[in-house]
Amino acid sequence: xxxxxxxxxxxxxxxxxxxxxxxxxxxxxxxxxxxxxxxxxxxxxxxxxxxxxxxxxxxxxxxxxxxxxxxxxxxxxxxxxxxxxxxxxxxxxxxxxxxxxxxxxxxxxxxxxxxxxxxxxxxxxxxxxxxxxxxxxxxxxxxxxxxxxxxxxxxxxxxxxxxxxxxxxxxxxxxxxxxxxxxxxxxxxxxxxxxxxxxxxxxxxxxxxxxxxxxxxxxxxxxxxxxxxxxxxxxxxxxxxxxxxxxxxxxxxxxxxxxxxxxxxxxxxxxxxxxxxxxxxxxxxxxxxxxxxxxxxxxxxxxxxxxxxxxxxxxxxxxxxxxxxxxxxxxxxxxxxxxxxxxxxxxxxxxxxxxxxxxxxxxxxx
Numbered sequence: 058x059x060x061x062x063x064x065x066x067x068x069x070x071x072x073x074x075x076x077x078x079x080x081x082x083x084x085x086x087x088x089x090x091x092x093x094x095x096x097x098x099x100x101x102x103x104x105x106x107x108x109x110x111x112x113x114x115x116x117x118x119x120x121x122x123x124x125x126x127x128x129x130x131x132x133x134x135x136x137x138x139x140x141x142x143x144x145x146x147x148x149x150x151x152x153x154x155x156x157x158x159x160x161x162x163x164x165x166x167x168x169x170x171x172x173x174x175x176x177x178x179x180x181x182x183x184x185x186x187x188x189x190x191x192x193x194x195x196x197x198x199x200x201x202x203x204x205x206x207x208x209x210x211x212x213x214x215x216x217x218x219x220x221x222x223x224x225x226x227x228x229x230x231x232x233x234x235x236x237x238x239x240x241x242x243x244x245x246x247x248x249x250x251x252x253x254x255x256x257x258x259x260x261x262x263x264x265x266x267x268x269x270x271x272x273x274x275x276x277x278x279x280x281x282x283x284x285x286x287x288x289x290x291x292x293x294x295x296x297x298x299x300x301x302x303x304x305x306x307x308x309x310x311x312x313x314x315x316x317x318x319x320x321x322x323x324x325x326x327x328x329x330x331x332x333x334x335x336x337x338x339x340x341x342x343x344x345x346x347x348x349x350x351x352x353x354x355x356x357x358x359x360x361x362x363x364x365x366x367x368x369x370x371x372x373x374x375x376x377x378x379x380x381x382x383x384x385x386x387x388x389x390x391x392x393x394x395x396x397x398x399x400x401x402x403x404x405x406x407x408x409x410x411x412x413x414x415x416x417x418x419x420x421x422x423x
Contacts, residue, residue, distance in 0.1 A: 130209030133202040146172040150281035155407035157285025164225040174218035181211035244268025255357035271303025305391035311336035338380040345378035
């Protein structure tokens with residue numbers, strides 16, 4: 058058996074034994090990052106049953122939605138929860154707590170799961186706002202249960218997230234999470250305000266990104282560290298790392314939107330654009346080629362319809378500006394900044410593991 062075959066076998070066995078590993082490990086392996094996939098397996102072995110405990114609690118919420126007497130909101134929430142995401146946010150909570158020497162406690166578990174609940178709630182609401190039809194490889198909850206039920210589902214998960222944090226007895230964590238949810242709503246409102254208007258504004262994009270994505274990463278890392286009793290200086294560093302990680306994560310999503318086979322025709326990517334949802338590659342491309350900016354303005358304003366534009370050619374022109382590689386460099390820069398900040402935190406396996414998580418978020422292919 059070759060070394061390559063042994064690696065594949067080890068990764069497949071680990072995924073089969075611990076399904077929570079699948080989203081992160083598989084995307085690392087499929088994108089050619091065998092070493093990174095192996096580090097993730099080691100991370101799962103080190104965390105022991107902690108991740109399984111998280112999945113068990115999330116599974117309890119999923120089953121609650123599948124109960125015969127559950128309301129439509131719970132059913133719509135369950136439809137999303139039973140399709141696990143990458144779990145990067147709750148993992149950040151666990152690792153930040155371990156930086157301070159705190160292993161799994163009920164409070165750590167509650168805070169970690171609350172991160173996932175808030176994230177899931179925003180996905181449910183986003184799909185209604187954006188009229189999304191798919192989520193995590195399956196039909197979106199709004200399509201199966203209706204928009205109203207999907208909104209109720211998101212509301213329910215927000216309530217459950219806040220309840221979990223309240224049960225920890227840390228009132229400051231509860232108030233700070235309320236602040237984060239407020240940031241996320243404000244960012245979504247800003248994005249909604251721009252719908253139907255083409256405005257290649259990098260600052261506005263970053264404002265939305267900070268609120269919709271980075272804020273929750275920031276909160277999760279700081280919350281885990283606070284539970285472990287880390288000093289204020291360390292908590293501040295963790296918060297900054299969370300912002301770097303959140304920015305990098307969204308930038309990679311922007312790249313994936315332009316590289317996925319399903320959007321090579323440009324239809325999905327430009328549908329987002331017509332709703333006023335700018336991405337970093339679009340912004341960079343417009344700066345580099347003013348003709349692209351003109352075409353996009355026509356599309357967003359409705360002066361041209363999607364069928365009036367050669368979508369393949371437009372996507373190729375965006376790639377030709379170097380916008381995708383520029384976005385990739387920006388994401389790597391965020392990772393480098395996070396690495397510098399990590400060096401200021403206590404040495405040990407938790408710090409090393411956080412570095413692996415950050416690297417995975419940047420190197421993933423989906």
